Structure formats: C-alpha cells, structure tokens
Amino acid sequence: MDISNLFLENNAFSDADNIICSGHEEQHENYFGAVSPPIIQTSLFVQKNYQAYCDDMQHEAERFIYSRGLNPTVQMVEEKLARLERGEACRCFASGMGAISAVLMANLSSNDHIILVNNIYGPTMALIKLMAKKFGIHYSVVLDGNLESIANAIHATTRMIYVESPGTMTMNVVDLAAIARLASAHNITTAIDNTWATPLFQKPLTLGFDIVIHSCTKYLGGHSDLIAGAVVTSHERMIAIRDFSHQLLGAVLSPFAAWLLLRGLRTLPVRMQRHQENVVQVIEYLKTRPEVENIRHPSLADAAQRAIIRKQMFGFSGLFSFEIRDGGFATVKTFIDSCQLFKVGCSWGGYESLIISPNRGYNEPALAADNIAPGLIRLSIGQESPAMLIADLDTAFAALSAR
Structure with a gap:
C-alpha cells in the first residue's frame, strides 16, 4: 500500500494540531x-x-x-x-x-x-x-x-x-x-x-x-x-x-x-510522522532478507484488509512484527541479543527502538493456540536514523548466518 500521502489525504495532522496546540x-x-x-x-x-x-x-x-x-x-x-x-x-x-x-x-x-x-x-x-x-x-x-x-x-x-x-x-x-x-x-x-x-x-x-x-x-x-x-x-x-x-x-x-x-x-503529530517514515524504510529493508517471512504491518495488508484500512485508518505507527523463517527460541534469542541499537524492552511508542519476541522458550504451545509463529519478532521503530536501525538489523542477521 502506498502510504506516502495518507496523512495529507485525511488531514490527520492539522486536526491534531488544532486540538493539541489550542x-x-x-x-x-x-x-x-x-x-x-x-x-x-x-x-x-x-x-x-x-x-x-x-x-x-x-x-x-x-x-x-x-x-x-x-x-x-x-x-x-x-x-x-x-x-x-x-x-x-x-x-x-x-x-x-x-x-x-x-x-x-x-x-x-x-x-x-x-x-x-x-x-x-x-x-x-x-x-x-x-x-x-x-x-x-x-x-x-x-x-x-x-x-x-x-x-x-x-x-x-x-x-x-x-x-x-x-x-x-x-x-x-x-x-x-x-x-x-x-x-x-x-x-x-x-x-x-x-x-x-x-x-x-x-x-x-x-x-x-x-x-x-x-x-x-x-x-x-x-x-x-x-x-x-x-x-x-x-x-x-x-x-x-x-x-x-x-x-x-x-x-x-x-x-x-x-x-x-x-x-x-x-509533539504527537511530528513524532507519529517520523515513526511512519522510519518504519517504511525498515520494512523495505526486511523485504530483501531471505531469512524473513510474513512481515506483519498494516501497510502490507492484502486487498481485503486494504479496503478496510482505507475506510478507518489515517496512517500507520511504528510497531510491527516479522517471522524468521524456520525460527525457534534459539534463533530468536541469537537475533535479539545481537542487536545493539534496538534495546530489549516490553513496552513501545517511545523515542527509542525496541525488540522482543513472544517466544520465551517455554510457551510455544500457547503461541500456537494464538496463531503466533515461534520465530516471530516484534520491533518498535523509534526516532533514530533508519540507516542506523537497518545497520543494527544487518548485524543481527549476520550473527544468524555465523552460527
């Protein structure tokens, strides 16, 4: 989905500015x-x-x-x-x-x-x-x-x-x-x-x-x-x-x-614009990685969901997940621990970029019941330079290859 003009089309910024700054x-x-x-x-x-x-x-x-x-x-x-x-x-x-x-x-x-x-x-x-x-x-x-x-x-x-x-x-x-x-x-x-x-x-x-x-x-x-x-x-x-x-x-x-x-x-409007711009670049990078499948972000929705999104959403935030192909707990742990800029933390929505997985090493049956793959990793894209974030992810993928 082309999201470059979604803010402008729906006037999300001017509406928020009027209320927040009033x-x-x-x-x-x-x-x-x-x-x-x-x-x-x-x-x-x-x-x-x-x-x-x-x-x-x-x-x-x-x-x-x-x-x-x-x-x-x-x-x-x-x-x-x-x-x-x-x-x-x-x-x-x-x-x-x-x-x-x-x-x-x-x-x-x-x-x-x-x-x-x-x-x-x-x-x-x-x-x-x-x-x-x-x-x-x-x-x-x-x-x-x-x-x-x-x-x-x-x-x-x-x-x-x-x-x-x-x-x-x-x-x-x-x-x-x-x-x-x-x-x-x-x-x-x-x-x-x-x-x-x-x-x-x-x-x-x-x-x-x-x-x-x-x-x-x-x-x-x-x-x-x-x-x-x-x-x-x-x-x-x-x-x-x-x-x-x-x-x-x-x-x-x-x-x-x-x-x-x-x-x-x-600062909500300017922060949300930066989150959206950053997440688009990180997702484009992940699309090039052969280790990655099922990138889960509404900007990549199928045709049916795109029709819904156009009716009810005005933009996209920086929280999303992706799956490492054939990944399990050991793979997830190696990837996360190899990141330096992405910090391990349970929340999201701040200026800092965060990384976690729902896979704790002991709960894969519960994940399966919720239709969550064992190789799923969640990223919260913060306010840092996208180039720095991509370089950090590159290092983590290199660590997987070196195993």
Missing part, C-alpha cells in the same frame, strides 16, 4: 499567562465555608474537591483526549491496565459474556481469565476477526465485544464499522484498545464504537517516562465508569503524570 482547555489566564500550564500538585481543594463544601459534595463529578476525582492538570489532558477521539468524555487512569480494568469492571457482571476479537494484549486476557474464575464472567475469543465468526459467538448473555485493531503481535486489521453495526443490532457494548493507532490514525467512536481505551504510556506520552491510561466515551457511559471504576477502584492519574502526558501530546 489553549481551549489550558486556561492560561488563570495561571498568570503561563504558556505551559502548571502542575496542580495537590491532594485536596479547600472550600470557602462548610455550606460551600456541602454543596460541592452534591456535585462531586464536576467540582474540584479531591484529586482522586477531579484535578485541573488531569482535566486538561482528559479534555484534549476526548476532543482528539471525537468523544464526549474522557477519564485518565494510572496505567493502561487501569483503564482496561475500569471498562471491564463497569460493564460486566457475573454470568455476562464477552467476545474478544483479534489477538488481545496479554495482560487483558489474563484479567479476563481471572474475572472468569473469580466472578463468573464467560468469554469467547475470535482470532480471525471475521464478522461471521463474531456473529456466531454471540450469546443471549453477551454484553460486550472487545477489540484490538491492529491486533497484538499479528497486526491483523478488522472492520470496526461492521462490528459496531452487528453489536448495535444485538444491544451489545463495543470497546476497543486503540493504542497502536492513536487518535491521529483511527477514531473508532466515529465508526460506531462505544468506548475507546488507550495506554497513554505508549505513543501519546512518547518519551518512556510515564505510565497512564485513558477511556473516552459518551457522557452517559462515563457515569458508570467514573462512579465505580474510577472513583472506587482508585487507579487515577497523578497530576505530575498528567503534566508529562500533556507535554508528550504537544
């Missing part, structure tokens, strides 16, 4: 005209008298009382993220898993059924399995993302369809608008982990999805120095998430982390 949420006049809003690092806000306190407690969701509920610095980020995703309301959390657990806990009860579509983030699957064991939640997994397969998995007790697109490790893309229509016809809530695409490259709420989740730790923060999560949805749906999962479970974002996230958002 002072709409930042209220500079309240902070002596400071261009960078201050960190309101406080646990509580005092009221002028007791009657004012009593009045505020009746409107706890909208008033500054205690920073577990509302904090001005956190609120700035929440309002920007809501606008970026075309949502009505956003709540930020202390981690991506805090956001994911908030959505699941607020929307599922004992004996409810959830359908998980595509390859889902590992800790999310672990949480679902724990909820099944402890709370009686039922679940089905639809790896192929096919609409007919999803329809066949629907039960009378199905309450949620939870999606990742592109999917974890495999990068499979599914038709979000079609899934949203199917769910709506059965009165089923839809939720998506949109971390890979960011709000710049995919806006699921505009395609009919009900809830969008982000690990802000990744591209939205962009500097590998914060842990954060976000949920964007309608005002109505946010009530249950806020009252139960945000307030009572308490995994809320700190003001300092919110300030770091706000800083990261300033």
